[in-house]
Amino acid sequence: MKIKTFFLVMLSAALFSCTNVQQSKPVYKPSDNALLMATLYNYYAAEYQALCYQAYNVAKERVSQLRAKFPKKKNMAVVVDIDETVLNNSPYQALTIEKNSHFPNCWDAWCQQAAAKPVPGAVSFLRYADSLGFQVFYVTNRSLKLKAATIKNLRKFNFPQVTDGHIYMKTTTGNKEPRRQAISKKYDIVLLAGDNLGDLYEATGKYPQRNQKVKSLRNDFGVKYIVLPNPMYGTWPAGLKLYSKNAPVDSLLKVMTKSFGNACR
Ligand SMILES: [Mg+2]
Numbered sequence: 001m002k003i004k005t006f007f008l009v010m011l012s013a014a015l016f017s018c019t020n021v022q023q024s025k026p027v028y029k030p031s032d033n034a035l036l037m038a039t040l041y042n043y044y045a046a047e048y049q050a051l052c053y054q055a056y057n058v059a060k061e062r063v064s065q066l067r068a069k070f071p072k073k074k075n076m077a078v079v080v081d082i083d084e085t086v087l088n089n090s091p092y093q094a095l096t097i098e099k100n101s102h103f104p105n106c107w108d109a110w111c112q113q114a115a116a117k118p119v120p121g122a123v124s125f126l127r128y129a130d131s132l133g134f135q136v137f138y139v140t141n142r143s144l145k146l147k148a149a150t151i152k153n154l155r156k157f158n159f160p161q162v163t164d165g166h167i168y169m170k171t172t173t174g175n176k177e178p179r180r181q182a183i184s185k186k187y188d189i190v191l192l193a194g195d196n197l198g199d200l201y202e203a204t205g206k207y208p209q210r211n212q213k214v215k216s217l218r219n220d221f222g223v224k225y226i227v228l229p230n231p232m233y234g235t236w237p238a239g240l241k242l243y244s245k246n247a248p249v250d251s252l253l254k255v256m257t258k259s260f261g262n263a264c265r
Contacts (some may be wrong), residue, residue: 007261017171027172033095038093042084048229051228052122058222059191059226063125063129067133075181076190077137077189078129080122080137080139080194081176081194081195083116084230085116085119088117089116091110092116095110121158126159128174129191130160134190136160138162138164138168139180140170142170147164151167190224191224192225192226194226195228195230195234195262196230196236201225206239224254
């Protein structure tokens with residue numbers, strides 16, 4: 001009898017707590033909760049690490065194929081972005097969450113430390129491309145004043161061809177196309193790697209135009225374009241207007257949950 005009463009009490013407690021969970025309204029805080037999850041993913045998730053290795057394994061395969069196809073071609077170039085492509089800045093993102101701050105606060109100080117660790121697979125891939133005679137160019141939107149610290153950070157981890165002429169910092173525009181064109185005057189850019197579409201080609205527009213463009217270029221991914229994961233920041237949240245004061249989170253979710261109808265009420 002006592003046992004039966006105990007289970008009844010436990011069952012009531014469970015039902016009560018379930019009701020409470022169902023009644024509590026979810027709170028959407030895209031500017032902090034989402035960044036927290038994304039930052040933890042980019043630092044701790046083995047899946048993040050695996051995605052990076054996957055990207056750079058494909059990149060290795062591609063340069064190997066290209067060298068086999070053009071054994072004597074000397075002007076083939078690989079262009080890589082820096083942040084979240086070859087260097088991981090998730091500790092900086094963590095700091096902004098901890099301080100309830102945001103980019104660009106403390107960004108320069110973080111870069112000056114030259115403490116960012118390499119993205120998994122990046123050093124190995126670039127050293128391999130270097131060994132096969134490819135030119136390596138680093139095209140970044142870090143500002144010019146951070147060039148020395150960036151060189152220090154890259155050299156610390158033995159990235160190849162880290163010289164003044166192989167690093168293109170941001171000067172007047174964040175659009176990387178003019179810098180790619182400058183490189184193309186002398187070299188044939190055969191492979192590009194980045195975490196943001198603008199690292200690969202002149203990407204314009206917002207959702208869904210950006211996505212349509214990617215679909216039209218689908219045969220180039222893993223061939224000419226290598227993409228690294230970065231859920232923390234980039235052009236994609238701006239493309240969804242997530243950086244605006246009144247982020248349309250509810251309406252964005254509604255699009256995804258439309259098919260449920262009344263099925264889950
Ligand atoms: Mg980047």
